[in-house]
Amino acid sequence: MGERPDKDSAADGPIPADLGQAGSVIDHAIQFLMEKHVDELSIASALLGGALGLLSQTLNEAAIEAILNNAIAGVRAGHLRPPTGS
Secondary structure, eight states, X not given: OOOOXXXXXXXXXXXXXXXXXXXXXXXXXXXXXXXXXXXXXXXXXXXXXXXXXXHHTTSOHHHHHHHHHHHHHHHHTTTTSOOOOO
């Protein structure tokens, strides 16, 4: 098994047509788990682990690292802070 080819990130290309469907399914799964009183950190950790596993089937390590670095930059820039009331 060789190194996987590097693929463009979603920010560099068109938005996949089925992204909305995938997002909707994930949203419903999260809602279901919350209703079952599964801890939020457990849900988030499972989603992150699953996403990384899926990415590893398609992208090489450098591409995954770039995605994670982009996420870290977003956190540091405050993109995940809850909006303040106006």
